[in-house]
Amino acid sequence: MRDGQASFAGGLNTVSDDIALQPNQVRLAQNARLTDYGAIIKRYGSVKLASAALPAQPRNGFSWFKDNGDVQGMAVSGTTLYTINMLATPGTTAWTAQSGTLSSTVAPSFVAFKNTAGTDVVFIADGGLLNYWTGSSLVTDEPDTQDVTFLKVHNQRLWGAGSSAFPDSIFYSALNDGQKFAHDGGGQIVVRTFGDEKVVGLASVGSSLLIFHRRGISRLTGFGQDDITVQPEGVSSQTGTIAPLSIVEGDGVAYFISDRGAFVASEGQVAPLGTPNTPDPLLPLVRTLTNTTLANVRGVLSRRTQEVWWFIPGYGVYVYHLVLRAWSGPWIGEYTTTSCMWPSVAGASYESYVIRGDTSGLVTASDYYGSRSDGADVTDGNNGTDIIMAVQLRRLYFGDDAIAKGFRYGYVTATLPGSSGLTVNWTSNFGTYPGKTISASGGVTWDAAGSVWDAAGEVWDTVSGSQSYRVQMSGSGYYVDVTLGHDGLSEPVVSGLKIDGFVLGRR
Numbered sequence: 001m002r003d004g005q006a007s008f009a010g011g012l013n014t015v016s017d018d019i020a021l022q023p024n025q026v027r028l029a030q031n032a033r034l035t036d037y038g039a040i041i042k043r044y045g046s047v048k049l050a051s052a053a054l055p056a057q058p059r060n061g062f063s064w065f066k067d068n069g070d071v072q073g074m075a076v077s078g079t080t081l082y083t084i085n086m087l088a089t090p091g092t093t094a095w096t097a098q099s100g101t102l103s104s105t106v107a108p109s110f111v112a113f114k115n116t117a118g119t120d121v122v123f124i125a126d127g128g129l130l131n132y133w134t135g136s137s138l139v140t141d142e143p144d145t146q147d148v149t150f151l152k153v154h155n156q157r158l159w160g161a162g163s164s165a166f167p168d169s170i171f172y173s174a175l176n177d178g179q180k181f182a183h184d185g186g187g188q189i190v191v192r193t194f195g196d197e198k199v200v201g202l203a204s205v206g207s208s209l210l211i212f213h214r215r216g217i218s219r220l221t222g223f224g225q226d227d228i229t230v231q232p233e234g235v236s237s238q239t240g241t242i243a244p245l246s247i248v249e250g251d252g253v254a255y256f257i258s259d260r261g262a263f264v265a266s267e268g269q270v271a272p273l274g275t276p277n278t279p280d281p282l283l284p285l286v287r288t289l290t291n292t293t294l295a296n297v298r299g300v301l302s303r304r305t306q307e308v309w310w311f312i313p314g315y316g317v318y319v320y321h322l323v324l325r326a327w328s329g330p331w332i333g334e335y336t337t338t339s340c341m342w343p344s345v346a347g348a349s350y351e352s353y354v355i356r357g358d359t360s361g362l363v364t365a366s367d368y369y370g371s372r373s374d375g376a377d378v379t380d381g382n383n384g385t386d387i388i389m390a391v392q393l394r395r396l397y398f399g400d401d402a403i404a405k406g407f408r409y410g411y412v413t414a415t416l417p418g419s420s421g422l423t424v425n426w427t428s429n430f431g432t433y434p435g436k437t438i439s440a441s442g443g444v445t446w447d448a449a450g451s452v453w454d455a456a457g458e459v460w461d462t463v464s465g466s467q468s469y470r471v472q473m474s475g476s477g478y479y480v481d482v483t484l485g486h487d488g489l490s491e492p493v494v495s496g497l498k499i500d501g502f503v504l505g506r507r
Contacts (some may be wrong), residue, residue: 001398001399001400001405001500001501001502001503002398002498002499002500002501003396003397003398003399003498003499003501004396004411004496004497004498004499005023005024005026005393005394005396005496005497005498006023006024006496006498007023007024007038007039007495007496008024008025008026008029008034008038008039008040008391008494008496009024009034009037009038009324009326010022010023010024010025010026010277010278010326011025011026011029011034011278011321011324011326011327011328012025012026012027012028012029012281012318012326012327012328012329013025013026013027013278013279013281013327013394014027014028014279014281014284015274015279015280015281015283015284016279018394018395018479019395019397019401021394021395022277022278022394023394024038025278025394026040026391026392026393026394027392027393027394027395027481028390028391028392028483029327029328029329029391030329030330030331030332030388030389030390030391031043031331031332031333031387031388031389031390032328032389032390032391033305033307033319033321033328034319034321034324034326034328035493036306036323036324038324039493039494039495040328040391040484040493040494041491041492041493041494042387042389042486042491042492043331043367043387043389044367044368044369044370044371044372044491045367045368045371045372045373045374045384045387046334046356046364046365046366046367046368046371046373046374046375046384047090047091047364047365047368047371048090048091048362048363048364048365048375049073049084049090049091049355049363049364049365050084050091050093050094050095050363051091051092051093051094052094052095053358053360053361053362053363054075054077054082054095054357054361054362054363055077055078055080055361056077056078056361057077057339057357057358057359057360057361058075058076058077058082058339058340058357058361058363059076059077059106059107059108059339059340059357060075060076060107060108060109060110060245060340060342060357061073061074061075061076061110061340061342061355061357061363062074062075062110062122062342063086063342063343063344063345063355064112064122064133064135064345065112065345066120066135067120070085070087070135071085071086071087071345072084072085072086072135073085073086073344073355074110074122074133075095075357075363076102076108076124076126077361078104079101079102079103079104080097080098080100080101080102081097081098081100081102081124081133081138082095082096082097082098083095083096083098083133084096086344086345090365090368095363098133098137098138099137099138100131100137100138100139100140101140102124102126102131102140103126103127103128105127106126106127106149107245107340108124108125108126109124109125109126109148109149109150109151110122110123110124110151111123111151111152111153111158112153113153113158113173113176113178114176114177114178115132115134115177115178115179116177116179116180118176119134120135121133121134121135121178123151123158123178124151125148125149125150125151125160125162126149127147127148127149127162127164128141128147129141129142129143129145129146129147130142130145130146130148130160130178130179130181132178132179142179142181144182144183144184145179145181145182145183146160146163146166146171146181146182146188147163147164147165148160148161148162148163148171149161149162149163149244150162150201150202150244151202152202152203152204152209153204154202154204154209155207155209156175156176157172157173157174157175157176157186158172158173158178158181158186159171159172159173159202159209160172160181160182160202161199161200161201161202161211162199162200162244166188166190167198167199168190168191168192168196168197168198168199169188169189169190169191169199170188170189170191170199170202170209170211170220171186171187171188171189172186172187172188172189173185173186174186189220189232191211191213191218191220191232193211193213193216193218193232193233193234194213194215194216194218194234194237197213197214197215197216197240198213198214199211199212199213200212200213200214200240200241200242200244201241201244201247201256202247203247203249203254203256203265204249205219205249205252205253205254205265205266205267206252206266206267207221207267208220208221208267209221210235210254210265210267211232212240212241212244212247212256213240214240214241214242215237215238215239215240216234216235216236216237216238216239216240217234217235217236217239217240217265217270218232218233218234218235219232219233219234219235219267220232221267235265235267235268235269235270236265236269236270239258239260239263239270240258241256241257241258242259242291242294242295243256243257243258243294243295243296243297245297245298245299245340246297246298246299246310247299248299248300248301248308249301250264250301250308250322252266252267253265253266255273255299255308255320256299257282257286257294257297257299257310258286259286259287259294260272260283260286261273261274261280261282261283261286262274262280262282262283262310262320273320273325278325278326278327280327281318281327281329282310282312282318285312285315286312289312289313289314293313293314296313297310297311297312297313298310298311298338298340298341299311299341300341300342300343300354301343302343302353302354302367303343303352304352304353304369305367306321306322306323307319307320307321307322308320308322309331309341309354311335311338311341312330314336315330315336316329316330316331316332316333316335316336317329317330317331317335317338318330318331319331333374333385333387333388334356334358334364334366334374334375334385335356335366337358337359337360338356338357338358338359339357339358339359340356340357341354341355341356341357341366342354342355343355344365352369353365353366353367353368353369354366354367362375371384372387372489372490372491373385373386373387373489374386374387386487386488386489387487388485388486388487389484389485389486389487389492390483390484390485391483391484391485391494392481392482392483392484393481393482393483393484393497395479395480395481396479396480396481396482396499397478397479398479398499398501401478401479402478403478403503403504404476404477404478404503404504405476405477405478405480405501405502405503405504406475406476406501406502406503406504407426407428407433407473407474407475407476407477407480407499407500407501408473408499408500408501408502409470409471409472409473409499409500410424410426410470410471410473410482410497410498410499410500411468411469411470411471411497411498411499411500412424412438412468412469412471412484412494412496412497413466413467413468413469413494413495413496413497414438414466414467414469414492414493414494414495415465415466415467415492415493415495416438416439416440416469416490416492417440417490417491417492418440418488418489418490420439420486420487420488420489420490421437421438421439421440421486421488422437422438422439422469422484422485422486422492422494423435423436423437423484423485423486424436424437424438424471424482424483424484425482425483425484425485426473426475426480426481426482426483427480427481428475428476428477428478428479428480428481429477429478429479430475430476430477431475431477433473433474433475434474436471436472436473438469438471466493466495473499476504480499480501482497482499484497
């Protein structure tokens with residue numbers, strides 16, 4: 001009898017009963033991600049963004065791609081705004097403290113927009129009057145503006161909400177002038193779509209500005225160059241969020257975390273990401289969180305890998321693949337001490353990685369291509385802490401859960417670069433058995449002679465090819481649970497696994 005897993009495209013399923021998992025789903029994808037074609041690969045590591053940590057944990061940050069080609073990074077630590085040159089090699093430069101005082105408690109919100117002079121600036125909301133960064137100086141508490149906590153640019157206007165004085169209102173600026181916020185062409189809109197509901201977040205989705213309440217989502221359309229006023233209308237009366245920094249804008253939709261799990265909102269509807277076949281792994285977790293902890297959930301879009309990441313305090317980061325519409329995680333290690341996340345903007349590699357703030361004050365370029373360890377050395381990304389990957393496959397019953405089987409051989413299809421091995425461990429209802437380690441030494445290369453195959457000079461034998469590695473197994477049981485592990489400085493790619501067994505008893 002043979003059973004196996006030919007693909008991992010169904011991703012993580014921690015909710016369904018063991019026998020109900022889909023053939024391409026897994027029970028655990030710790031420090032692993034899904035490739036676009038449904039294989040499993042270990043996540044990348046990190047490098048320090050600056051040579052030294054910030055004085056205290058950053059509450060939020062921003063990457064600003066200026067019109068002149070410069071890229072500035074920003075983070076708020078304590079009451080101070082710190083900036084850094086994002087075009088410098090990570091770890092070779094330092095944070096620069098800027099004059100001016102911001103809130104010591106509010107997680108700031110950043111957006112790039114125009115000021116009255118028509119110059120690009122970065123507006124910063126910290127729960128008080130509006131602030132902005134010119135690229136060389138910080139202007140705090142801009143007169144005649146409004147106290148807001150989060151910002152969004154939509155239809156050529158700057159929008160804000162989260163006012164302590166007007167919690168049920170949103171505020172807007174004049175066209176293409178963020179300094180005229182809530183005055184001189186700007187104004188205030190009271191949102192009473194669902195009664196006296198506090199506004200806790202904003203997202204620009206298509207032609208609509210989505211307005212998040214604690215339990216409900218409204219939308220506003222028609223504010224733009226034509227200056228047409230349209231009253232807010234309801235999108236959902238049951239699903240909202242208390243975690244404004246969990247809201248992640250995608251292509252025509254916004255993903256977010258509510259007390260009912262992970263959801264996606266478009267201009268016309270709100271739907272859960274979980275389905276009967278692919279349940280939401282975050283739902284059991286958020287049910288255990290207090291309101292304070294749930295409000296600290298952070299989300300970010302990883303453009304390079306087509307993923308939405310959510311940091312769940314106490315658990316680490318869970319990853320939703322936008323192409324496969326499947327989950328992986330949790331990402332642990334350094335990710336368990338996350339304080340904030342935001343996308344990078346770095347020249348030619350535009351938003352190619354995610355910047356992560358740590359509770360220790362360290363800021364890292366995370367999931368940094370070329371780094372193979374956490375908290376990595378600034379020069380080569382290989383001198384930090386090993387990333388420990390663990391992938392538990394779906395439970396294998398060999399087609400019949402009522403017949404005991406003996407396990408003979410396992411066949412792992414994988415690409416194993418580097419010298420470190422992939423461990424294969426298994427258990428059954430009869431016990432746990434000694435695991436095995438397979439290495440790339442048994443693999444093949446495309447061309448041992450090292451010849452190039454086209455004018456660009458690619459060498460075929462620089463990477464081991466995907467191969468089936470045979471593992472001698474032992475033991476018996478009605479089922480077998482297989483876990484694949486890796487803790488070296490390379491990124492194994494696992495495409496599938498098959499196991500041969502034989503029926504025990506009389507034949």
